[in-house]
Amino acid sequence: METIFAFDFGIKRIGVAMGNTMLRQAEPVKVISAVDNATRFADIQKLLDEWKPARLVVGLPMHPDGAEHEMTARARKFANQLNGRFNLPVELVDERYSSAVITARRGEVIDDRAAAIILQQYFDTL
Numbered sequence: 001m002e003t004i005f006a007f008d009f010g011i012k013r014i015g016v017a018m019g020n021t022m023l024r025q026a027e028p029v030k031v032i033s034a035v036d037n038a039t040r041f042a043d044i045q046k047l048l049d050e051w052k053p054a055r056l057v058v059g060l061p062m063h064p065d066g067a068e069h070e071m072t073a074r075a076r077k078f079a080n081q082l083n084g085r086f087n088l089p090v091e092l093v094d095e096r097y098s099s100a101v102i103t104a105r106r107g108e109v110i111d112d113r114a115a116a117i118i119l120q121q122y123f124d125t126l
Contacts, residue, residue: 002054005029005047006119008095008111009058009071009078014040015111017119018051024126026119028112041085048086056088059095059118066096093122 001022008015013033019026029047034040058079061071076092083090095118 003051004055004057004119004122005051005053006057006093006115006122007059007078007082008115008118009061009075010111011074013109013111014044015113015115016044016047017112017115018053019116019119019123021123021126024123026116026123028116031109031111037081041081044082045086048088053088056082056086056090057093057119057122058082058090059115060092062094062096064096091122093118095121 001020003018003020006017006019006026008017013031015031016029017026018029032040032043034043056079058075060075062068079090079092082088095114
């Protein structure tokens with residue numbers, strides 16, 4: 001059984017979810033709000049030290065037609081940074097509709113729930 005973490009990357013916030021390969025059920029963990037990369041990666045390091053995941057999943061945002069945009073490149077860069085800093089395998093998951101399926105009130109932070117949807121998509125493809 002492996003623990004897997006998923007990230008919904010954003011410039012201001014990163015949603016985090018976790019699950020394992022036995023239950024294949026994603027659960028929201030937290031939203032990381034950090035003003036700089038050092039703080040952001042320190043927060044991620046704490047989570048990884050606590051939970052010891054075997055792999056990481058990062059949502060890959062794209063236009064509805066599958067075309068890439070600025071945030072696609074940023075998410076790829078974030079995934080590469082995770083792999084380089086923490087030496088864990090990182091997989092990218094198409095997240096085009098992850099936030100669209102969440103019902104939220106105006107101003108509500110949903111990044112952790114979006115990360116859970118990304119991770120659930122990953123589990124559903126296993």
